[in-house]
Amino acid sequence: MAQKSLIHFDISERKVLLRIMDIFCVLFTLTIVSVVFKFDYFSITADYWGWTVVLIGYLLLFSTIFELYDLQKASRFESVLKNVILTVSVTVLFFMLTPFYSPSLPENRLQILFFFLSMVGALLLWRFAYITLISSPRFYKKALLIGDVAELKLMVEALQKSDPNYVITGYINTGKKEDVLNYDELAQFEATHLLTIIEDQHINEIVVASSKAKSKEVTASLLKDLNSLLIEGFPIKDYTQVYENLTYRVPVQHIGKDFYKFFLFSRSNHNKFYLSFLRGFDILISILGLVLCLLFIPFVFIINLFANKGDLFYTQTRVGKNARCFEIWKFRTMSKDAEDSGPQWAMKNDKRITSFGKFLRRARLDEIPQFLNVLKGDMSIIGPRPERPVFVKELSKSLPFYKTRHIIKPGLTGWAQVMANYGSSYTDSLEKLQYDLYYIKHRGLFLDLNILLKTFSTILFYRGQ
Numbered sequence: 001m002a003q004k005s006l007i008h009f010d011i012s013e014r015k016v017l018l019r020i021m022d023i024f025c026v027l028f029t030l031t032i033v034s035v036v037f038k039f040d041y042f043s044i045t046a047d048y049w050g051w052t053v054v055l056i057g058y059l060l061l062f063s064t065i066f067e068l069y070d071l072q073k074a075s076r077f078e079s080v081l082k083n084v085i086l087t088v089s090v091t092v093l094f095f096m097l098t099p100f101y102s103p104s105l106p107e108n109r110l111q112i113l114f115f116f117l118s119m120v121g122a123l124l125l126w127r128f129a130y131i132t133l134i135s136s137p138r139f140y141k142k143a144l145l146i147g148d149v150a151e152l153k154l155m156v157e158a159l160q161k162s163d164p165n166y167v168i169t170g171y172i173n174t175g176k177k178e179d180v181l182n183y184d185e186l187a188q189f190e191a192t193h194l195l196t197i198i199e200d201q202h203i204n205e206i207v208v209a210s211s212k213a214k215s216k217e218v219t220a221s222l223l224k225d226l227n228s229l230l231i232e233g234f235p236i237k238d239y240t241q242v243y244e245n246l247t248y249r250v251p252v253q254h255i256g257k258d259f260y261k262f263f264l265f266s267r268s269n270h271n272k273f274y275l276s277f278l279r280g281f282d283i284l285i286s287i288l289g290l291v292l293c294l295l296f297i298p299f300v301f302i303i304n305l306f307a308n309k310g311d312l313f314y315t316q317t318r319v320g321k322n323a324r325c326f327e328i329w330k331f332r333t334m335s336k337d338a339e340d341s342g343p344q345w346a347m348k349n350d351k352r353i354t355s356f357g358k359f360l361r362r363a364r365l366d367e368i369p370q371f372l373n374v375l376k377g378d379m380s381i382i383g384p385r386p387e388r389p390v391f392v393k394e395l396s397k398s399l400p401f402y403k404t405r406h407i408i409k410p411g412l413t414g415w416a417q418v419m420a421n422y423g424s425s426y427t428d429s430l431e432k433l434q435y436d437l438y439y440i441k442h443r444g445l446f447l448d449l450n451i452l453l454k455t456f457s458t459i460l461f462y463r464g465q
Contacts, residue, residue, distance in 0.1 A: 008141040008204055009134065011163055011246065015069050017134070021126050022063060023056055029122035033114060041103055041111040054101045058091045059119075064453050065460070066090075068127075075135040075164050080127045088119045140167045142202055144189070146222065147209025147239065148175035155209055155239060156186065162247040169201050174222070194225040198234070209239035248419065249434035250441060252400055266443040269408060274445070282374050282381050289371030296368060300331055300360075307356030310336040313369060318386035321409045325389060326378040329369035333357025343390050364459050370412050382448050383411025384436040395429055405436045408443070415439035415447070418454035 009017065033039045044052050063069060066087045073079040092115060095102050106112065133139070143159075145152060145168050156168045170187035172194070189197045197203065206229070230236055243251045268274045301312050314332040317325050334352045344352075353361065360366040373379040379386065384405040387395070396402045416435035421428065439447065 008139055009165070010141070011071065014071060014134065014165070018069055018074065018130065019060060019063075021130075022059065022068070022123060025122040025126040026055075026059060026119050027052065029118050030115070033118045037114065039111060039114055041106045041115055048103070050101050051103060054098055055091070055095055058094050059087070061453075062087045062090045062094075065456050067457055068123075072164060074127070075131055077128060077131055080131070081124065084120060084123045084127065088116060088123065092116050092119070135165060140165050141204050142167050142169045143205045143207050143242075144169060144197065144201070144203045145171040145207050145209055145239075146174060146191075147171070149173040152186075152209065155243070158243065158251075159207075159246055166246060168207075169203060170197070172222070191222050191225075194222065195229075198229075205235040205237060205242075207237055207239050207242050244438065247434075248415070248438055249431070250437040252434055252437060253430060266441055268443045269440070277445075278380060278382075278448075279377075285381050286371040286374040289368060290375065293368045293371060296365065300365075303356055304332060308332050308335070308354050317389060318410065319389055319392045319406060320378055320386055321406060323392075323403065323406045326373065326386075328379075328386060329372050331360055331366045331369060333360050333366050343388060345391070364455075367412060374412060378409075380409040380411050382414060382439075382451050383409050384414050384439070385417060385432075386410035395433075398426060399430055399433055401437070402433055404440070405433065408440060413451060413455045415451055418451055418458055 027044060030039075030042055031044055034043055042051060042055070066083045067073050068080070068083050068087055073083065092112070096105065096112070143166065145156065147155070149171070152171055152173075156171075159166055160168060168186060170189050172189050172191050174191070198206075206226070208226075226236055240251050240255060243249070297312070304310070304312050310332050312332060314330045314334075315327045316330070318328045320326050333354065334350075334357055335354060357366070370379060374381060392402070414436065415438060416432040419435050420432045439451075
């Protein structure tokens with residue numbers, strides 16, 4: 001069967017496209033401006049190629065920090081407008097202040113304004129075109145889900161929430177016939193019409209969510225059609241693979257007893273070069289962090305006397321690597337009697353958190369003393385956030401493989417902290433676990449760098465909790 005394909009872009013392809021076109025549009029616009037308006041502050045020539053490299057480096061760095069490559073935000077022009085202005089402002093500032101590898105400031109200071117406006121205009125025009133064309137339904141990836149209807153709704157919501165350009169068109173139920181998915185946006189199809197469905201609905205991909213079918217006839221029919229499609233080169237993927245690629249989480253709740261077969265631990269967890277580099281990085285950053293902490297202490301101490309009315313520092317037992325407990329250090333953010341009735345989850349808009357404590361948490365300043373834990377080796381800069389023993393015991397009963405988080409050191413920041421929403425429900429804890437396991441599975445320098453950049457974004461946008 002010939003696939004009636006439409007053009008579509010995967011997540012990685014769209015992120016690469018955004019980066020390449022950002023660079024091209026900025027450099028092309030600056031070239032045009034320099035020729036038409038005799039703009040000589042920035043020129044792309046063989047003699048000054050270093051300027052171009054520095055500008056591209058800053059542009060990509062700050063575009064990442066200010067979330068221009070977050071596909072959810074990249075599809076909304078109001079978010080793009082704000083982030084483009086922030087990105088270009090900081091890029092131009094750093095570019096002008098870089099010695100040797102950037103041009104001298106022009107006598108006519110208006111050229112700096114032209115430089116700024118040219119970059120902003122180029123990025124906004126290109127991003128408007130991206131939203132209008134690439135993010136339009138014309139380029140959506142349409143998928144057909146095959147699996148037991150009892151689990152499909154959660155699967156559909158997880159996939160479509162993660163990628164606005166990924167659309168589940170419908171599903172084929174391999175469970176009980178009487179089960180129906182109460183989801184208006186999804187159409188239910190019959191397994192016997194698979195080839196016709198793909199042709200009529202312009203399906204780009206089939207996602208198999210379960211190999212367990214209640215009907216032998218359905219299984220035989222599906223396997224035959226799926227095998228034919230596979231031979232013809234039609235994309236057929238396992239749900240766990242698609243889920244992980246789209247959400248950057250491990251679908252631990254759908255893996256069950258096959259967890260250790262599916263969950264291949266990252267080689268970096270035992271790579272001596274990586275671990276030595278990470279430890280050196282931890283020591284360097286923790287020393288710098290403790291110096292910063294010393295500078296903050298007088299101010300925090302004075303305000304704490306009036307706002308928090310308690311000890312400046314707060315210690316708490318947390319579970320670390322190999323399930324060993326240690327004492328974590330923080331600036332106090334709650335009232336002294338916050339846990340008189342016993343340990344409690346910190347919740348969104350928690351009334352126990354003081355107004356000054358809320359500021360410390362939002363800016364992530366309450367965690368600065370934890371650089372001492374990093375220096376001692378109890379924690380790392382990056383890793384799953386450590387939990388209290390009572391909560392670990394509680395979550396281990398309800399969440400499968402929760403204790404797997406403890407095979408590496410806990411971190412000051414982590415994949416779950418920069419990606420997950422704040423909350424204390426079962427669903428929130430499951431989501432954080434999925435992110436933590438994704439980090440453990442894919443741990444490496446590039447993912448660590450990504451987490452650091454997203455942490456800067458969290459601090460800059462004041463999104464700490």
